Amino acid sequence: MKLFRAILIWSFSLLMFGCDSVYQYIVFPPERIEYTLVPDADLLSSQNDRNYRLSDDKQSIIYDAKDYKIEIKYLTDYHLNTYEFPDQSQSQQFSTNPFTFGNWIDPELGYTPNRFTVFKVTIYNYAGGKINLDPENIFLKTDRGDELNSYGREEKNSRYQSLEAYFKKRKGTSGIDDDVFESRMGIVRRSVHYLGKPVFRGDVRDGLIVMNPLADEVEQLKVTIKDFILGYDENNQPSEFTTLKFYFRRARFELPKNASTIVAERDSLRNKNAIKKLEPAARPMGELKIAVKSTNVIAADQLMKPLDEYLSEFTNYKTSFVKTAITAVDLQASNVLMILADEGQMKFSPEQERLTADFIKRGGFIIADERSTSTQSENYQSVNNFLTEVSNLLGGNVTTGRVPTDHPIYNIWKRFDVLPPVDPDLQDIKGKELNDFFNGIFLNNRLVAVISNRGYSIAWGVFGTSEIRSGKDFTKQREFLSNIFYYAIASANHEK
Numbered sequence: 001m002k003l004f005r006a007i008l009i010w011s012f013s014l015l016m017f018g019c020d021s022v023y024q025y026i027v028f029p030p031e032r033i034e035y036t037l038v039p040d041a042d043l044l045s046s047q048n049d050r051n052y053r054l055s056d057d058k059q060s061i062i063y064d065a066k067d068y069k070i071e072i073k074y075l076t077d078y079h080l081n082t083y084e085f086p087d088q089s090q091s092q093q094f095s096t097n098p099f100t101f102g103n104w105i106d107p108e109l110g111y112t113p114n115r116f117t118v119f120k121v122t123i124y125n126y127a128g129g130k131i132n133l134d135p136e137n138i139f140l141k142t143d144r145g146d147e148l149n150s151y152g153r154e155e156k157n158s159r160y161q162s163l164e165a166y167f168k169k170r171k172g173t174s175g176i177d178d179d180v181f182e183s184r185m186g187i188v189r190r191s192v193h194y195l196g197k198p199v200f201r202g203d204v205r206d207g208l209i210v211m212n213p214l215a216d217e218v219e220q221l222k223v224t225i226k227d228f229i230l231g232y233d234e235n236n237q238p239s240e241f242t243t244l245k246f247y248f249r250r251a252r253f254e255l256p257k258n259a260s261t262i263v264a265e266r267d268s269l270r271n272k273n274a275i276k277k278l279e280p281a282a283r284p285m286g287e288l289k290i291a292v293k294s295t296n297v298i299a300a301d302q303l304m305k306p307l308d309e310y311l312s313e314f315t316n317y318k319t320s321f322v323k324t325a326i327t328a329v330d331l332q333a334s335n336v337l338m339i340l341a342d343e344g345q346m347k348f349s350p351e352q353e354r355l356t357a358d359f360i361k362r363g364g365f366i367i368a369d370e371r372s373t374s375t376q377s378e379n380y381q382s383v384n385n386f387l388t389e390v391s392n393l394l395g396g397n398v399t400t401g402r403v404p405t406d407h408p409i410y411n412i413w414k415r416f417d418v419l420p421p422v423d424p425d426l427q428d429i430k431g432k433e434l435n436d437f438f439n440g441i442f443l444n445n446r447l448v449a450v451i452s453n454r455g456y457s458i459a460w461g462v463f464g465t466s467e468i469r470s471g472k473d474f475t476k477q478r479e480f481l482s483n484i485f486y487y488a489i490a491s492a493n494h495e496k
Contacts, residue, residue, distance in 0.1 A: 036076045043220070060073035067127045071124075074117075084402070084404065085404065089102035096180055098163065098185070099208070116211060117210070121138075123205045126202075127201060130199070132197075137225065138150045138225050142220070142221045143219050143221065146218070163185070168181070191402070202380060203381065204384055206401075220247070220249045222247050222248075224243065225244045277408075277413075278486070283316045284486040286489035288311075288319040289320050290337075291323075292338050293325070295346050296461070303461045306460065306462060314482075331358075341371070346379045348385075353386065353390050365449065366387070366390075369457040387451055396443060399441075401442075402439060403438045412483050414480070418436070420477045420479075435453055438450045456477045460481060
Protein backbone atom coordinates (compact mmCIF):
# COMPACT_ATOMS: atom_id res chain seq x y z
CA MET A 1 0.00 0.00 0.00
CA LYS A 2 2.81 2.39 0.93
CA LEU A 3 4.57 1.57 -2.33
CA PHE A 4 1.36 2.25 -4.27
CA ARG A 5 0.88 5.60 -2.50
CA ALA A 6 4.48 6.54 -3.23
CA ILE A 7 4.12 5.74 -6.89
CA LEU A 8 0.85 7.66 -7.05
CA ILE A 9 2.35 10.72 -5.38
CA TRP A 10 5.45 10.53 -7.60
CA SER A 11 3.31 10.26 -10.73
CA PHE A 12 1.14 13.19 -9.67
CA SER A 13 4.20 15.31 -8.93
CA LEU A 14 5.74 14.38 -12.25
CA LEU A 15 2.63 15.48 -14.09
CA MET A 16 2.18 18.67 -12.12
CA PHE A 17 5.75 19.87 -11.96
CA GLY A 18 8.32 17.89 -13.91
CA CYS A 19 6.68 16.43 -16.97
CA ASP A 20 3.99 18.82 -18.08
CA SER A 21 5.14 18.27 -21.68
CA VAL A 22 4.53 14.52 -21.35
CA TYR A 23 1.04 15.20 -20.04
CA GLN A 24 0.36 17.59 -22.90
CA TYR A 25 1.51 15.03 -25.44
CA ILE A 26 -0.67 12.24 -24.03
CA VAL A 27 -3.83 14.26 -23.50
CA PHE A 28 -3.38 16.82 -26.31
CA PRO A 29 -1.30 15.23 -29.10
CA PRO A 30 0.85 17.69 -31.10
CA GLU A 31 -0.99 19.33 -33.97
CA ARG A 32 -0.28 17.68 -37.31
CA ILE A 33 1.51 19.97 -39.74
CA GLU A 34 -0.29 20.14 -43.07
CA TYR A 35 1.71 20.51 -46.27
CA THR A 36 1.02 21.61 -49.80
CA LEU A 37 2.97 21.40 -53.05
CA VAL A 38 4.12 24.60 -54.71
CA PRO A 39 6.12 25.12 -57.91
CA ASP A 40 9.87 24.67 -57.52
CA ALA A 41 11.09 27.74 -59.38
CA ASP A 42 14.77 26.77 -59.17
CA LEU A 43 14.35 23.33 -60.74
CA LEU A 44 11.90 24.74 -63.27
CA SER A 45 14.40 27.35 -64.45
CA SER A 46 17.10 24.70 -64.79
CA GLN A 47 15.28 23.36 -67.86
CA ASN A 48 16.26 26.51 -69.80
CA ASP A 49 12.89 26.59 -71.54
CA ARG A 50 11.25 30.02 -71.57
CA ASN A 51 7.86 28.47 -72.23
CA TYR A 52 7.67 27.56 -68.55
CA ARG A 53 6.50 30.21 -66.09
CA LEU A 54 4.62 30.53 -62.81
CA SER A 55 1.09 31.85 -62.44
CA ASP A 56 0.61 35.25 -60.83
CA ASP A 57 -0.26 33.65 -57.48
CA LYS A 58 2.82 31.38 -57.70
CA GLN A 59 0.67 28.28 -57.16
CA SER A 60 0.54 26.89 -60.71
CA ILE A 61 3.10 26.00 -63.36
CA ILE A 62 2.27 27.11 -66.89
CA TYR A 63 3.78 25.80 -70.10
CA ASP A 64 2.89 28.39 -72.74
CA ALA A 65 3.84 27.34 -76.26
CA LYS A 66 1.81 30.23 -77.76
CA ASP A 67 -0.34 27.95 -79.94
CA TYR A 68 -1.34 25.98 -76.84
CA LYS A 69 -0.93 26.23 -73.09
CA ILE A 70 -0.93 23.73 -70.21
CA GLU A 71 -1.44 24.74 -66.59
CA ILE A 72 -0.94 22.38 -63.65
CA LYS A 73 -1.76 23.07 -60.00
CA TYR A 74 -1.70 20.92 -56.87
CA LEU A 75 -5.01 20.82 -54.97
CA THR A 76 -4.83 20.45 -51.20
CA ASP A 77 -7.43 18.44 -49.29
CA TYR A 78 -8.61 21.73 -47.86
CA HIS A 79 -9.27 23.08 -51.36
CA LEU A 80 -11.02 19.90 -52.46
CA ASN A 81 -13.19 19.84 -49.34
CA THR A 82 -13.91 23.55 -49.25
CA TYR A 83 -14.13 24.75 -52.83
CA GLU A 84 -14.74 21.75 -55.07
CA PHE A 85 -16.96 19.37 -53.07
CA PRO A 86 -18.13 21.06 -49.86
CA ASP A 87 -21.40 19.22 -49.29
CA GLN A 88 -19.84 15.90 -50.32
CA SER A 89 -17.16 16.21 -47.61
CA GLN A 90 -19.21 16.43 -44.42
CA SER A 91 -20.56 12.91 -43.82
CA GLN A 92 -17.63 11.27 -42.03
CA GLN A 93 -16.91 7.81 -43.52
CA PHE A 94 -19.89 8.23 -45.87
CA SER A 95 -18.55 11.42 -47.46
CA THR A 96 -18.91 11.10 -51.22
CA ASN A 97 -15.99 13.34 -52.14
CA PRO A 98 -13.88 10.69 -53.90
CA PHE A 99 -10.56 12.51 -53.56
CA THR A 100 -10.34 13.01 -49.78
CA PHE A 101 -11.66 11.42 -46.60
CA GLY A 102 -13.82 14.50 -46.03
CA ASN A 103 -14.24 15.31 -42.34
CA TRP A 104 -13.59 11.73 -41.20
CA ILE A 105 -10.75 11.40 -38.67
CA ASP A 106 -8.76 8.18 -38.50
CA PRO A 107 -9.20 7.03 -34.85
CA GLU A 108 -5.79 5.35 -34.83
CA LEU A 109 -3.89 8.28 -36.29
CA GLY A 110 -5.90 11.05 -34.65
CA TYR A 111 -6.05 13.08 -37.87
CA THR A 112 -7.39 12.87 -41.41
CA PRO A 113 -4.79 11.38 -43.78
CA ASN A 114 -4.53 12.14 -47.47
CA ARG A 115 -6.45 9.73 -49.66
CA PHE A 116 -4.75 10.80 -52.90
CA THR A 117 -2.40 13.33 -54.48
CA VAL A 118 -4.49 15.48 -56.82
CA PHE A 119 -3.50 17.95 -59.52
CA LYS A 120 -5.73 20.10 -61.70
CA VAL A 121 -4.54 20.20 -65.33
CA THR A 122 -6.01 22.73 -67.77
CA ILE A 123 -5.35 22.61 -71.52
CA TYR A 124 -5.85 25.64 -73.78
CA ASN A 125 -5.69 25.29 -77.56
CA TYR A 126 -5.31 28.77 -79.05
CA ALA A 127 -4.29 28.29 -82.65
CA GLY A 128 -2.90 24.80 -83.14
CA GLY A 129 -4.43 21.70 -84.66
CA LYS A 130 -6.02 19.00 -82.54
CA ILE A 131 -4.15 18.32 -79.30
CA ASN A 132 -4.85 15.87 -76.50
CA LEU A 133 -3.77 14.53 -73.14
CA ASP A 134 -3.57 10.89 -72.11
CA PRO A 135 -3.78 11.09 -68.30
CA GLU A 136 -2.31 7.63 -67.89
CA ASN A 137 0.87 8.98 -69.47
CA ILE A 138 1.39 11.26 -66.47
CA PHE A 139 3.91 10.07 -63.90
CA LEU A 140 5.26 11.43 -60.62
CA LYS A 141 8.74 10.76 -59.23
CA THR A 142 9.85 11.92 -55.78
CA ASP A 143 13.27 12.79 -54.38
CA ARG A 144 13.26 9.55 -52.38
CA GLY A 145 12.70 7.40 -55.45
CA ASP A 146 8.93 6.80 -55.34
CA GLU A 147 7.31 6.47 -58.76
CA LEU A 148 3.55 7.00 -59.04
CA ASN A 149 1.32 6.76 -62.08
CA SER A 150 -2.08 8.39 -62.37
CA TYR A 151 -5.35 6.56 -61.87
CA GLY A 152 -7.69 5.84 -64.74
CA ARG A 153 -11.42 6.26 -64.30
CA GLU A 154 -13.21 3.00 -65.17
CA GLU A 155 -11.64 -0.36 -64.46
CA LYS A 156 -12.11 -1.83 -67.94
CA ASN A 157 -10.39 1.06 -69.73
CA SER A 158 -7.41 1.59 -67.42
CA ARG A 159 -3.91 0.39 -68.22
CA TYR A 160 -2.65 0.54 -64.65
CA GLN A 161 -4.93 1.23 -61.70
CA SER A 162 -8.42 2.71 -61.71
CA LEU A 163 -10.51 4.71 -59.30
CA GLU A 164 -13.42 2.36 -59.92
CA ALA A 165 -11.37 -0.63 -58.74
CA TYR A 166 -10.03 1.37 -55.77
CA PHE A 167 -13.52 2.12 -54.48
CA LYS A 168 -14.88 -1.35 -55.29
CA LYS A 169 -12.30 -2.87 -52.94
CA ARG A 170 -13.44 -0.55 -50.15
CA LYS A 171 -17.18 -0.84 -50.74
CA GLY A 172 -19.39 -2.52 -48.16
CA THR A 173 -22.52 -4.51 -48.88
CA SER A 174 -25.22 -2.19 -47.55
CA GLY A 175 -27.49 0.02 -49.60
CA ILE A 176 -25.74 3.09 -48.20
CA ASP A 177 -22.40 1.75 -49.42
CA ASP A 178 -23.86 1.29 -52.90
CA ASP A 179 -25.16 4.86 -52.93
CA VAL A 180 -21.83 6.26 -51.73
CA PHE A 181 -19.96 4.26 -54.40
CA GLU A 182 -22.23 5.49 -57.20
CA SER A 183 -22.03 9.09 -56.00
CA ARG A 184 -18.25 8.96 -55.87
CA MET A 185 -18.01 7.46 -59.34
CA GLY A 186 -20.40 10.08 -60.69
CA ILE A 187 -18.03 12.80 -59.47
CA VAL A 188 -15.04 10.90 -60.86
CA ARG A 189 -16.62 10.69 -64.31
CA ARG A 190 -17.40 14.40 -64.31
CA SER A 191 -14.09 15.71 -63.04
CA VAL A 192 -11.17 13.33 -63.78
CA HIS A 193 -9.25 13.64 -67.05
CA TYR A 194 -9.59 10.84 -69.60
CA LEU A 195 -8.34 10.27 -73.13
CA GLY A 196 -11.44 11.41 -75.00
CA LYS A 197 -12.00 13.66 -77.95
CA PRO A 198 -9.12 15.94 -78.92
CA VAL A 199 -9.03 19.53 -77.78
CA PHE A 200 -9.80 21.51 -80.91
CA ARG A 201 -8.58 24.96 -81.79
CA GLY A 202 -10.27 27.58 -79.61
CA ASP A 203 -11.31 25.08 -76.95
CA VAL A 204 -10.24 24.56 -73.34
CA ARG A 205 -10.45 21.47 -71.16
CA ASP A 206 -9.71 21.01 -67.49
CA GLY A 207 -9.78 18.02 -65.20
CA LEU A 208 -8.12 16.30 -62.28
CA ILE A 209 -5.15 13.94 -62.23
CA VAL A 210 -5.18 11.52 -59.29
CA MET A 211 -2.25 9.59 -57.80
CA ASN A 212 -1.50 7.77 -54.55
CA PRO A 213 -0.68 9.90 -51.49
CA LEU A 214 2.90 11.02 -50.93
CA ALA A 215 5.09 9.76 -48.11
CA ASP A 216 5.72 12.28 -45.33
CA GLU A 217 9.45 12.30 -46.12
CA VAL A 218 9.02 13.66 -49.67
CA GLU A 219 10.49 17.14 -50.18
CA GLN A 220 10.66 17.52 -53.97
CA LEU A 221 9.00 15.84 -56.92
CA LYS A 222 8.70 15.91 -60.69
CA VAL A 223 5.48 15.44 -62.64
CA THR A 224 6.08 14.23 -66.19
CA ILE A 225 3.47 14.47 -68.94
CA LYS A 226 4.77 11.92 -71.40
CA ASP A 227 3.72 11.96 -75.06
CA PHE A 228 1.39 14.93 -74.92
CA ILE A 229 -0.37 14.75 -78.29
CA LEU A 230 0.37 17.71 -80.59
CA GLY A 231 -1.06 16.35 -83.83
CA TYR A 232 -2.94 13.60 -85.64
CA ASP A 233 -2.25 11.93 -89.00
CA GLU A 234 -4.62 11.40 -91.93
CA ASN A 235 -6.05 8.31 -90.19
CA ASN A 236 -6.86 10.40 -87.12
CA GLN A 237 -4.16 8.64 -85.11
CA PRO A 238 -1.79 10.57 -82.78
CA SER A 239 1.39 11.30 -84.73
CA GLU A 240 3.20 14.18 -83.03
CA PHE A 241 4.19 14.25 -79.36
CA THR A 242 6.11 16.17 -76.74
CA THR A 243 7.12 15.46 -73.14
CA LEU A 244 6.78 18.11 -70.44
CA LYS A 245 8.19 18.19 -66.91
CA PHE A 246 6.85 20.14 -63.94
CA TYR A 247 8.75 20.47 -60.65
CA PHE A 248 7.16 20.96 -57.23
CA ARG A 249 8.44 21.19 -53.67
CA ARG A 250 6.76 20.64 -50.35
CA ALA A 251 5.80 23.69 -48.29
CA ARG A 252 3.88 24.17 -45.07
CA PHE A 253 0.18 24.76 -45.70
CA GLU A 254 -1.29 27.75 -43.91
CA LEU A 255 -5.03 27.68 -43.35
CA PRO A 256 -6.64 30.82 -44.83
CA LYS A 257 -7.54 33.51 -42.32
CA ASN A 258 -10.99 33.17 -40.74
CA ALA A 259 -11.19 29.50 -41.77
CA SER A 260 -12.34 27.57 -38.72
CA THR A 261 -12.62 24.01 -40.00
CA ILE A 262 -11.09 21.83 -42.65
CA VAL A 263 -14.53 21.43 -44.22
CA ALA A 264 -15.78 24.92 -44.91
CA GLU A 265 -18.16 26.50 -47.38
CA ARG A 266 -17.17 27.27 -50.93
CA ASP A 267 -19.47 30.27 -51.09
CA SER A 268 -19.51 32.65 -48.14
CA LEU A 269 -23.29 32.96 -48.39
CA ARG A 270 -24.15 29.27 -48.22
CA ASN A 271 -25.92 27.89 -45.15
CA LYS A 272 -25.78 31.22 -43.32
CA ASN A 273 -29.24 32.47 -44.15
CA ALA A 274 -27.61 35.32 -45.99
CA ILE A 275 -29.75 34.62 -49.04
CA LYS A 276 -33.23 33.34 -48.48
CA LYS A 277 -34.17 30.42 -50.69
CA LEU A 278 -37.44 30.89 -52.52
CA GLU A 279 -40.15 28.34 -52.93
CA PRO A 280 -40.46 27.16 -56.55
CA ALA A 281 -43.92 28.75 -56.76
CA ALA A 282 -42.64 32.15 -55.60
CA ARG A 283 -41.86 35.10 -57.88
CA PRO A 284 -38.27 36.36 -57.47
CA MET A 285 -37.91 40.11 -57.50
CA GLY A 286 -35.28 42.79 -57.77
CA GLU A 287 -33.90 45.33 -60.18
CA LEU A 288 -32.04 43.87 -63.16
CA LYS A 289 -30.07 46.38 -65.18
CA ILE A 290 -28.51 44.18 -67.83
CA ALA A 291 -25.75 45.25 -70.21
CA VAL A 292 -25.50 42.89 -73.20
CA LYS A 293 -22.22 42.37 -75.04
CA SER A 294 -22.86 40.31 -78.17
CA THR A 295 -21.57 39.67 -81.66
CA ASN A 296 -25.20 39.83 -82.82
CA VAL A 297 -26.07 43.21 -84.32
CA ILE A 298 -29.74 43.27 -83.24
CA ALA A 299 -30.67 45.96 -80.69
CA ALA A 300 -30.68 44.78 -77.08
CA ASP A 301 -34.41 45.10 -76.40
CA GLN A 302 -35.24 43.09 -79.53
CA LEU A 303 -32.42 40.58 -79.06
CA MET A 304 -33.50 39.78 -75.49
CA LYS A 305 -37.26 40.05 -76.06
CA PRO A 306 -37.99 36.32 -75.38
CA LEU A 307 -36.22 36.52 -72.03
CA ASP A 308 -37.90 39.81 -71.15
CA GLU A 309 -41.32 38.28 -71.86
CA TYR A 310 -40.55 35.24 -69.71
CA LEU A 311 -39.36 37.40 -66.80
CA SER A 312 -42.47 39.57 -67.05
CA GLU A 313 -44.74 36.53 -66.91
CA PHE A 314 -43.08 34.44 -64.20
CA THR A 315 -41.07 36.84 -62.02
CA ASN A 316 -41.30 40.29 -60.46
CA TYR A 317 -37.92 41.41 -61.74
CA LYS A 318 -37.79 45.02 -62.90
CA THR A 319 -35.70 44.54 -66.03
CA SER A 320 -33.94 46.81 -68.50
CA PHE A 321 -31.46 45.99 -71.29
CA VAL A 322 -28.74 48.01 -72.98
CA LYS A 323 -26.35 46.93 -75.73
CA THR A 324 -22.78 47.61 -74.66
CA ALA A 325 -19.24 47.66 -75.95
CA ILE A 326 -18.18 47.34 -72.28
CA THR A 327 -17.82 51.05 -71.61
CA ALA A 328 -17.60 52.84 -68.28
CA VAL A 329 -20.97 54.54 -68.78
CA ASP A 330 -22.82 51.28 -69.53
CA LEU A 331 -21.24 49.34 -66.68
CA GLN A 332 -21.87 52.13 -64.17
CA ALA A 333 -25.57 51.89 -65.00
CA SER A 334 -25.76 48.06 -64.83
CA ASN A 335 -25.56 45.30 -62.26
CA VAL A 336 -25.36 42.33 -64.67
CA LEU A 337 -23.14 41.98 -67.75
CA MET A 338 -24.20 39.28 -70.20
CA ILE A 339 -21.57 38.27 -72.76
CA LEU A 340 -23.33 36.26 -75.45
CA ALA A 341 -20.98 35.03 -78.15
CA ASP A 342 -22.73 34.12 -81.38
CA GLU A 343 -21.16 33.87 -84.83
CA GLY A 344 -18.60 36.56 -85.57
CA GLN A 345 -15.32 37.22 -83.79
CA MET A 346 -15.43 38.61 -80.25
CA LYS A 347 -12.47 40.65 -79.03
CA PHE A 348 -11.64 42.43 -75.81
CA SER A 349 -9.18 45.18 -74.90
CA PRO A 350 -7.10 45.71 -71.74
CA GLU A 351 -9.30 48.73 -70.95
CA GLN A 352 -12.41 46.56 -71.09
CA GLU A 353 -10.72 44.07 -68.76
CA ARG A 354 -10.00 46.85 -66.24
CA LEU A 355 -13.53 48.27 -66.45
CA THR A 356 -15.05 44.81 -65.96
CA ALA A 357 -12.87 44.10 -62.92
CA ASP A 358 -14.03 47.41 -61.40
CA PHE A 359 -17.62 46.46 -62.26
CA ILE A 360 -17.28 43.22 -60.27
CA LYS A 361 -15.69 45.01 -57.32
CA ARG A 362 -18.77 47.26 -57.18
CA GLY A 363 -21.01 44.19 -56.91
CA GLY A 364 -21.59 43.45 -60.60
CA PHE A 365 -22.10 39.94 -61.96
CA ILE A 366 -21.06 38.40 -65.31
CA ILE A 367 -22.94 35.72 -67.26
CA ALA A 368 -21.09 34.50 -70.35
CA ASP A 369 -22.34 31.96 -72.89
CA GLU A 370 -21.01 30.80 -76.25
CA ARG A 371 -23.20 29.12 -78.86
CA SER A 372 -21.05 28.91 -81.97
CA THR A 373 -22.02 26.08 -84.30
CA SER A 374 -18.34 25.57 -85.10
CA THR A 375 -16.43 22.80 -83.35
CA GLN A 376 -13.39 25.09 -83.29
CA SER A 377 -14.87 28.21 -81.78
CA GLU A 378 -12.39 30.98 -81.10
CA ASN A 379 -15.01 32.94 -79.18
CA TYR A 380 -15.16 30.57 -76.23
CA GLN A 381 -11.41 30.80 -75.81
CA SER A 382 -11.56 34.56 -76.26
CA VAL A 383 -14.17 34.93 -73.50
CA ASN A 384 -12.21 32.52 -71.28
CA ASN A 385 -9.05 34.55 -71.73
CA PHE A 386 -10.96 37.76 -71.06
CA LEU A 387 -12.38 36.47 -67.78
CA THR A 388 -8.98 35.10 -66.77
CA GLU A 389 -7.45 38.54 -67.18
CA VAL A 390 -10.37 40.08 -65.31
CA SER A 391 -9.85 37.67 -62.39
CA ASN A 392 -6.15 38.59 -62.33
CA LEU A 393 -7.11 42.25 -61.93
CA LEU A 394 -9.52 41.67 -59.06
CA GLY A 395 -6.91 41.23 -56.36
CA GLY A 396 -7.82 39.84 -52.96
CA ASN A 397 -9.06 36.30 -52.51
CA VAL A 398 -9.84 35.11 -56.05
CA THR A 399 -10.38 31.51 -57.15
CA THR A 400 -11.62 30.06 -60.42
CA GLY A 401 -13.07 26.66 -61.25
CA ARG A 402 -16.21 24.66 -61.67
CA VAL A 403 -19.36 25.83 -59.96
CA PRO A 404 -20.45 22.79 -57.89
CA THR A 405 -23.99 21.50 -58.30
CA ASP A 406 -24.74 22.26 -54.65
CA HIS A 407 -24.19 25.98 -55.21
CA PRO A 408 -27.23 28.25 -54.62
CA ILE A 409 -27.65 28.98 -58.33
CA TYR A 410 -28.85 25.38 -58.66
CA ASN A 411 -31.55 25.60 -55.99
CA ILE A 412 -32.13 29.18 -54.85
CA TRP A 413 -35.52 29.26 -56.63
CA LYS A 414 -36.12 26.46 -59.11
CA ARG A 415 -34.38 23.19 -58.19
CA PHE A 416 -31.79 21.63 -60.52
CA ASP A 417 -29.67 18.53 -59.94
CA VAL A 418 -27.79 19.05 -63.20
CA LEU A 419 -27.61 21.77 -65.82
CA PRO A 420 -30.57 22.15 -68.20
CA PRO A 421 -30.25 20.09 -71.40
CA VAL A 422 -28.85 21.25 -74.72
CA ASP A 423 -31.07 20.65 -77.74
CA PRO A 424 -28.96 19.32 -80.65
CA ASP A 425 -31.56 20.72 -83.08
CA LEU A 426 -30.63 24.23 -82.01
CA GLN A 427 -26.91 24.00 -82.51
CA ASP A 428 -24.61 21.60 -84.30
CA ILE A 429 -22.89 19.78 -81.45
CA LYS A 430 -21.38 16.94 -83.47
CA GLY A 431 -17.70 16.80 -82.62
CA LYS A 432 -18.06 19.62 -80.10
CA GLU A 433 -17.37 18.73 -76.48
CA LEU A 434 -19.94 20.63 -74.43
CA ASN A 435 -19.06 21.16 -70.79
CA ASP A 436 -21.55 19.63 -68.37
CA PHE A 437 -20.71 22.33 -65.83
CA PHE A 438 -20.34 26.10 -65.50
CA ASN A 439 -16.95 27.57 -64.75
CA GLY A 440 -16.94 30.44 -62.31
CA ILE A 441 -14.93 33.21 -60.68
CA PHE A 442 -15.16 33.52 -56.89
CA LEU A 443 -14.13 36.78 -55.22
CA ASN A 444 -13.83 36.54 -51.44
CA ASN A 445 -15.78 33.27 -51.73
CA ARG A 446 -18.69 34.95 -53.55
CA LEU A 447 -19.51 33.76 -57.06
CA VAL A 448 -19.17 36.80 -59.36
CA ALA A 449 -19.04 35.32 -62.88
CA VAL A 450 -20.09 32.19 -64.76
CA ILE A 451 -19.17 30.99 -68.24
CA SER A 452 -20.64 28.19 -70.35
CA ASN A 453 -20.22 26.83 -73.88
CA ARG A 454 -23.61 25.11 -73.84
CA GLY A 455 -25.36 27.66 -76.06
CA TYR A 456 -28.07 28.63 -73.59
CA SER A 457 -28.17 32.09 -75.16
CA ILE A 458 -30.34 30.62 -77.92
CA ALA A 459 -32.97 30.04 -75.22
CA TRP A 460 -32.51 33.52 -73.76
CA GLY A 461 -32.52 35.68 -76.88
CA VAL A 462 -33.52 35.53 -80.54
CA PHE A 463 -30.32 33.78 -81.61
CA GLY A 464 -30.85 31.34 -84.45
CA THR A 465 -33.56 31.36 -87.09
CA SER A 466 -37.25 31.44 -86.20
CA GLU A 467 -37.73 28.11 -87.98
CA ILE A 468 -35.46 26.09 -85.70
CA ARG A 469 -36.76 27.91 -82.63
CA SER A 470 -40.41 27.30 -83.42
CA GLY A 471 -42.19 25.05 -80.92
CA LYS A 472 -39.18 24.62 -78.62
CA ASP A 473 -39.61 24.75 -74.86
CA PHE A 474 -36.94 26.97 -73.28
CA THR A 475 -38.44 27.04 -69.78
CA LYS A 476 -35.66 25.18 -67.96
CA GLN A 477 -32.89 27.29 -69.47
CA ARG A 478 -34.73 30.50 -68.52
CA GLU A 479 -35.48 29.25 -65.01
CA PHE A 480 -31.81 28.49 -64.45
CA LEU A 481 -30.85 31.97 -65.65
CA SER A 482 -33.45 33.44 -63.28
CA ASN A 483 -31.77 31.55 -60.43
CA ILE A 484 -28.49 33.22 -61.37
CA PHE A 485 -30.15 36.63 -61.55
CA TYR A 486 -31.64 36.22 -58.09
CA TYR A 487 -28.31 35.09 -56.63
CA ALA A 488 -26.49 38.00 -58.33
CA ILE A 489 -28.87 40.59 -56.87
CA ALA A 490 -29.11 39.06 -53.39
CA SER A 491 -25.40 38.37 -52.98
CA ALA A 492 -24.49 41.90 -54.10
CA ASN A 493 -26.93 43.38 -51.58
CA HIS A 494 -25.45 41.19 -48.85
CA GLU A 495 -21.94 42.40 -49.62
CA LYS A 496 -22.88 46.08 -49.29
